[in-house]
Amino acid sequence: MTTALSAPATLDERIRRDPGSFRVLSGDRPTGALHLGHYFGTLHNRVRLQDLGVETFIVIPDHQVLTDRDVAERLTATVEGLLLDYLAVGIDPDRSVIFNHSAVPALNQLLLPFLSLVSVAELGRNPTVKDEIAHSRQASVSGLMFTYPVHQAADILFCKGNLVPVGQDQLPHLEVARTVARRFNERYGPVFPEPEALLSAAPQLLGTDGTKMSKSRANSIALSADEDTTARLVKGAVTDAERHITYDPEGRPGVSGLVLLAALCLGRDPHTVAEEVGGGGAAVLKRTVTDAVNSRMAPLRARRAEYARDMGYVRAVLRAGNERANAHADATLAEVREAMGGPVPAL
Ligand code: ATP
Ligand code: MG
Numbered sequence: 001m002t003t004a005l006s007a008p009a010t011l012d013e014r015i016r017r018d019p020g021s022f023r024v025l026s027g028d029r030p031t032g033a034l035h036l037g038h039y040f041g042t043l044h045n046r047v048r049l050q051d052l053g054v055e056t057f058i059v060i061p062d063h064q065v066l067t068d069r070d071v072a073e074r075l076t077a078t079v080e081g082l083l084l085d086y087l088a089v090g091i092d093p094d095r096s097v098i099f100n101h102s103a104v105p106a107l108n109q110l111l112l113p114f115l116s117l118v119s120v121a122e123l124g125r126n127p128t129v130k131d132e133i134a135h136s137r138q139a140s141v142s143g144l145m146f147t148y149p150v151h152q153a154a155d156i157l158f159c160k161g162n163l164v165p166v167g168q169d170q171l172p173h174l175e176v177a178r179t180v181a182r183r184f185n186e187r188y189g190p191v192f193p194e195p196e197a198l199l200s201a202a203p204q205l206l207g208t209d210g211t212k213m214s215k216s217r218a219n220s221i222a223l224s225a226d227e228d229t230t231a232r233l234v235k236g237a238v239t240d241a242e243r244h245i246t247y248d249p250e251g252r253p254g255v256s257g258l259v260l261l262a263a264l265c266l267g268r269d270p271h272t273v274a275e276e277v278g279g280g281g282a283a284v285l286k287r288t289v290t291d292a293v294n295s296r297m298a299p300l301r302a303r304r305a306e307y308a309r310d311m312g313y314v315r316a317v318l319r320a321g322n323e324r325a326n327a328h329a330d331a332t333l334a335e336v337r338e339a340m341g342g343p344v345p346a347l
Pocket of ligand 1: 216
């Protein structure tokens with residue numbers, strides 16, 4: 001663990017002091033292969049927390065793929081790819097629960113009371129929803145897109161998750177989950193924690209086009225990419241006309257995104273990496289990035305290939321995770337019903 005990836009001191013200290021008082025919930029939509037933004041933005045932190053002894057849940061929100069597209073294409077293959085990525089980065093299925101949303105029906109039953117706790121206006125002004133609508137492949141905005149943050153609240157709160165390692169873009173969604181928890185507790189009594197976000201030092205890694213690296217934007221470098229593909233993608237990344245390389249995220253997002261990527265892979269300070277490349281320009285920078293990514297990812301890619309030889313095991317990991325997630329979700333739903341006044345009599 002490099003210091004560059006540490007969480008803010010106070011939260012980090014609290015986690016170290018008492019890992020048993022935290023429960024992590026995090027996840028990734030199965031819309032494509034996991035990329036370096038996921039690795040440095042959240043996956044690395046999830047593994048670190050798991051290894052510190054924090055109970056960890058990982059949701060694969062499969063139905064939520066439909067928030068911004070009409071059809072969930074290649075869903076099974078994508079979910080299996082995510083499972084391989086998790087195992088390859090060091091998620092241990094004995095200590096972490098990996099499950100997919102559609103296999104846990106109680107999550108959708110939590111959604112109804114949760115929806116009643118937020119207003120349409122609040123959902124409408126959520127900046128992440130607005131951004132996702134702007135990048136959506138659909139002609140009109142579906143109700144599912146609109147209510148996405150509330151689905152996510154159910155995905156976090158069903159297991160009483162109180163710590164969520166996320167990228168920057170998810171902060172507004174997490175705010176909705178906090179609001180839902182707080183209002184539920186005020187209205188019906190204390191049931192849920194108010195989950196805290198845990199950002200890494202790379203809360204928004206940029207893609208090869210200089211905007212947020214995203215599975216759906218054809219600008220990402222997958223964890224599972226081979227060395228040649230990585231080299232090709234880095235070569236095509238946008239830079240700028242200034243030859244001398246500097247680290248200036250505001251003024252030079254393209255170049256600085258590449259510098260940061262190399263620095264994260266090497267566990268070094270981005271300013272130092274930029275100084276070393278200096279007059280070598282974009283060509284040297286891109287070579288540095290390619291080598292850094294390929295050597296940092298090599299062990300992970302080798303482990304991934306190993307796991308891929310036994311897909312029976314990989315699927316069993318998900319089955320076991322779904323069983324454990326269902327047990328938690330059913331228990332929480334029973335608690336919610338109790339808090340809300342129990343079932344209608346004589347039904
Ligand atoms: P999509 O394009 O389908 O929305 P995505 O690449 O944005 O995919 P998500 O599944 O939406 O990935 O996000 C999963 C997690 O990874 C979230 O916690 C998100 O904040 C984080 N994350 C995604 N992209 C980045 C990035 N570029 N840098 C840092 N964290 C990221
Ligand atoms: Mg996203």
